[in-house]
Amino acid sequence: MKTGYTADIGLEVHAELQTKSKMFCACPIVDLTQAEPNTAVCPVCAGMPGSLPVVNQQAVMAGLRVALSLECEVMGTSQFARKNYFYPDLPKGYQISQYEYPLAITGHLPVRTDEGWINVRIRRVHLEEDTAKLTHIQAPNGESHSLVDLNRAGIPLLEIVSEPDMHTINQVRAYTRSLRTLLQYLGVNSGDLEKGVIRFEANVSLRPVGCPDLGTRVEIKNLNSFRIMTGAIAYELERQSILLDAGGVVQQETLGWDEANQVTLSQRSKEEAHDYRYFPEPDLPPLVITPGMMSEARENLPERPDRRFRRYVTDFGLDAYQADLLTDEKAVADFFELTLTSMAQPDPTLGANWILGELFGWMNLSGQSIEEIPVSPRSLAGLLDHLQGNVINAATAKIVFNEMLQTGKEASEIIRDEHLQQVTDQDDLEKLVKRVLTDHPEQVSAFQNGKTGLYHWFFGRVMQESGGRADPIVIRKILDENLKV
Amino acid sequence: MRLQQRKTNSKSRRFLVNRMPDLTQLTISEALTGLRSRDFSSQELTAAYIQRIEELDPKIHAFITLTPELAFEKAGIADQMLAAEDRELPPLLGLPIAVKDVLCLANVRCTCGSKILENFIPPYTASSVSRLLDAGVVPLGKTNTDEFAMGSSTENSAYGPTRNPWNFEHVPGGSSGGSAAAVAGGMAPAALGTDTGGSVRQPCAFCGTTGIKPTYGRVSRYGLIAYGSSLDTAGVIARNAADTALLFQHMAGFDPLDATSVNTPVPTYQLPDSPDLHGLRIGVPDEYFLQGIQPEVESFVKAAVTQLESQGAVPVPISLPYTEYALPVYYIIAPAEASANLARYDGVRFGPRLGTEEGLQEMFKQTRGQLFGSEVKRRIMLGTYALSAGYYEAFYGKAQKVRTLIKEDFIRAFEDVDVIAAPVAPTTAFKFGQHSDDPLAMYLEDIFTLPANLAGIPGLAFPVGYDKNGLPIGMQLMAPPFKEDLLFRVGHAYQLATEWHNKKPSLPTMDNQLK
Numbered sequence A: 001m002k003t004g005y006t007a008d009i010g011l012e013v014h015a016e017l018q019t020k021s022k023m024f025c026a027c028p029i030v031d032l033t034q035a036e037p038n039t040a041v042c043p044v045c046a047g048m049p050g051s052l053p054v055v056n057q058q059a060v061m062a063g064l065r066v067a068l069s070l071e072c073e074v075m076g077t078s079q080f081a082r083k084n085y086f087y088p089d090l091p092k093g094y095q096i097s098q099y100e101y102p103l104a105i106t107g108h109l110p111v112r113t114d115e116g117w118i119n120v121r122i123r124r125v126h127l128e129e130d131t132a133k134l135t136h137i138q139a140p141n142g143e144s145h146s147l148v149d150l151n152r153a154g155i156p157l158l159e160i161v162s163e164p165d166m167h168t169i170n171q172v173r174a175y176t177r178s179l180r181t182l183l184q185y186l187g188v189n190s191g192d193l194e195k196g197v198i199r200f201e202a203n204v205s206l207r208p209v210g211c212p213d214l215g216t217r218v219e220i221k222n223l224n225s226f227r228i229m230t231g232a233i234a235y236e237l238e239r240q241s242i243l244l245d246a247g248g249v250v251q252q253e254t255l256g257w258d259e260a261n262q263v264t265l266s267q268r269s270k271e272e273a274h275d276y277r278y279f280p281e282p283d284l285p286p287l288v289i290t291p292g293m294m295s296e297a298r299e300n301l302p303e304r305p306d307r308r309f310r311r312y313v314t315d316f317g318l319d320a321y322q323a324d325l326l327t328d329e330k331a332v333a334d335f336f337e338l339t340l341t342s343m344a345q346p347d348p349t350l351g352a353n354w355i356l357g358e359l360f361g362w363m364n365l366s367g368q369s370i371e372e373i374p375v376s377p378r379s380l381a382g383l384l385d386h387l388q389g390n391v392i393n394a395a396t397a398k399i400v401f402n403e404m405l406q407t408g409k410e411a412s413e414i415i416r417d418e419h420l421q422q423v424t425d426q427d428d429l430e431k432l433v434k435r436v437l438t439d440h441p442e443q444v445s446a447f448q449n450g451k452t453g454l455y456h457w458f459f460g461r462v463m464q465e466s467g468g469r470a471d472p473i474v475i476r477k478i479l480d481e482n483l484k485v
Numbered sequence B: 001m002r003l004q005q006r007k008t009n010s011k012s013r014r015f016l017v018n019r020m021p022d023l024t025q026l027t028i029s030e031a032l033t034g035l036r037s038r039d040f041s042s043q044e045l046t047a048a049y050i051q052r053i054e055e056l057d058p059k060i061h062a063f064i065t066l067t068p069e070l071a072f073e074k075a076g077i078a079d080q081m082l083a084a085e086d087r088e089l090p091p092l093l094g095l096p097i098a099v100k101d102v103l104c105l106a107n108v109r110c111t112c113g114s115k116i117l118e119n120f121i122p123p124y125t126a127s128s129v130s131r132l133l134d135a136g137v138v139p140l141g142k143t144n145t146d147e148f149a150m151g152s153s154t155e156n157s158a159y160g161p162t163r164n165p166w167n168f169e170h171v172p173g174g175s176s177g178g179s180a181a182a183v184a185g186g187m188a189p190a191a192l193g194t195d196t197g198g199s200v201r202q203p204c205a206f207c208g209t210t211g212i213k214p215t216y217g218r219v220s221r222y223g224l225i226a227y228g229s230s231l232d233t234a235g236v237i238a239r240n241a242a243d244t245a246l247l248f249q250h251m252a253g254f255d256p257l258d259a260t261s262v263n264t265p266v267p268t269y270q271l272p273d274s275p276d277l278h279g280l281r282i283g284v285p286d287e288y289f290l291q292g293i294q295p296e297v298e299s300f301v302k303a304a305v306t307q308l309e310s311q312g313a314v315p316v317p318i319s320l321p322y323t324e325y326a327l328p329v330y331y332i333i334a335p336a337e338a339s340a341n342l343a344r345y346d347g348v349r350f351g352p353r354l355g356t357e358e359g360l361q362e363m364f365k366q367t368r369g370q371l372f373g374s375e376v377k378r379r380i381m382l383g384t385y386a387l388s389a390g391y392y393e394a395f396y397g398k399a400q401k402v403r404t405l406i407k408e409d410f411i412r413a414f415e416d417v418d419v420i421a422a423p424v425a426p427t428t429a430f431k432f433g434q435h436s437d438d439p440l441a442m443y444l445e446d447i448f449t450l451p452a453n454l455a456g457i458p459g460l461a462f463p464v465g466y467d468k469n470g471l472p473i474g475m476q477l478m479a480p481p482f483k484e485d486l487l488f489r490v491g492h493a494y495q496l497a498t499e500w501h502n503k504k505p506s507l508p509t510m511d512n513q514l515k
């Protein structure tokens, strides 16, 4: 893209809500990549005559939690509407979606980018139902078919619409990553993009640098992964800037992404825009959010990931890299903080180093998640207490931790059973050092003749003789005294 | 009681039925008493109705689908339970009824009077019907209706019209014309109907039956195949107010499957023993008498008000100024909702499918184009237009605002009166074809019934006289929301003092032919 333009990009994020049942019926929500097609279907989500929708309260609560986390204004009364369009993925011929009166409006999400923090304003958050999944196949005889899987029809979706507050692809990436992390923190979405649980639509426009008015925008629909979304936006920015450079005019239109050719394609222009003939859904009374629902949603609201990040940097003195890794997953951040609060003398840097170093190393090797490892935050704190209290040294601590991860035993148990307590007794260590020096007179004289590197060799011998249990500080002190450097 | 004699003979059902006084003439409470005291069995009662249907329905055509096997199966179970003399017997055990063919009954086809659902067999039962099945009723069959309940005469049924038992040249009203004709013709003691713009009350008026259009939200809509979702209600048609109340008692109530059903307790309907109505204030709205209605309708409805006055009630002249807007408002809102409700009929998941060889779009077009009738298509187009961008505010938006004003008309009126009395329809039953070429004239038949649907209030229709051609004249009483009990009380008190509801059409049955 030429530098003469400012891009304005807004996103509509459609996130599936991982509730027990669908938005308007009792059908379970199944893994679409695993379940046999059309097995989680009932008269309601199949649009059978006479069936009626009933709002899933769990989905409302999930939506409410997201809205509150985004600091939105929650509407006391919102309303479902029918969005009419005739397509094979829509069993009723309309989608039930909030339109004129959404669940919540005007929030925001602070997003950390490589160039610093940006604030992305949220225009609205609303509930709707997912459509059926269409799979287009080509039969061996050349005929093409579209297969309909109603397992997806009626899964609750939360649509989060941002203002066009992003100006670069990196900001788009950072925003979607932050939002995904937030949804995972709230436990409402797995973030598993390969399974299509988050999908995007983008609106993109360009204006000359310094021009206060937004340019003509296009909408790009059906962007079903991070990669496709960023690819389509990047393409569109390039296309529009070339067009504008050549004196052309951007048409307001709806575009699709042609994955095979890596280009955006016009789906329909403003003139032929769909008329969805929205009207209030008569089968559902207005959705009333009671003060009780509000306080219930607020009660278990986790600290937002961006706030946690800032706290780790300012209060704990961690660097951005560490804070980022720790806060990326709520379970990791929770583990970290529980470890700290369980320590006799909480040391954030020590805790962070052990989790990001030893623990992450183990998780990579074993393939276990933080929820699956047999060591609790309290147990890790116990290990670190022993380390801080000089009961064991750092090298021993790593051995002990490894055993903890394999057996689930407590650090104190392993240290006691395997006699791994650090030897700190001055007299014992002095005897040990003297024996090492006496046993190796040649090395002593070489050292005294200037081969000072042998200091580490003596240190290693002493540590080896102690079975790794010697207190390194005491050894150094005695070695210094006896070698008289 | 004469029925007692029949206990002595039990050689064959057919024999018994022929020997017995006609069981189809019993009221519901008489039938239930007879069943409980085992004067006759549910199978005998069912057989009597099936026999009458076999004799009469080829001429009247009240039914689209008969379910004799299901009926006898249920009746047999009922008889076993009655024989076991359990103390806790379901309240309506063994009572046959008919069900309008827009209310789903599991494993029985539900056509909605349309070719587009000709072979649709729902796997579920409408909540309203299933409550009655739980109460012990025996389903005789599914009754005729205007296609998707759109119409006032059953002439829009894809399965042919129903004839009015009082005069076969005349329509039975609609859309629940099959249900009203079945009851009037003695082919069922009661039948379920639906009322979106008058479809229970108007056929009751045309056929001389009694019927309740409940408060919106009082009876579950789950399994009622939708026409105008914010107006649709399921009600009961029977021979008198007491029978209507008896069935309605077990049909009403909150249903978690219908988010618009209201969780308000259903009172036990207590009907008075005396016709006394002292203290009751009856509103008589000017607006329901001014338009050019049939003079006999006006005079008999006014006579009925005078009758109620003689029983102690106080007539109060009232005004419902927005009445005249009910018609245009209804014909925007109902078609708008219908245009969305009927989008699902695409031939993919249920119903017949045409044009499959010519691709998906062609299949959609041919299925919908050929299997929907012209009135349905007209309303889909009306509704689609009313919701279109640029027209929404002028039509649908404005209609909703006026609907609120109509509702407020009633709220104001009910500050001063307990019930409102009005004619059901401006005329008695018209002749077949009379309005066929003029949809607007047909729409005018609903002019007095639409306001209650728009306001969501209950209405009870019952006969108050007969015109010079012997066709019934109906009056409706309307009450505040959830005051069905009041309507039943007043209706029953009126029927204690009068005989109109006991008049029966003379029909070419075997009995009559023998006379």
Ligand SMILES: [Zn+2]
Pocket (backbone or CB within 6 Å): A022, A025, A026, A027, A040, A041, A042, A043, A044, A045, A046, A154
């Ligand atoms: Zn379902």
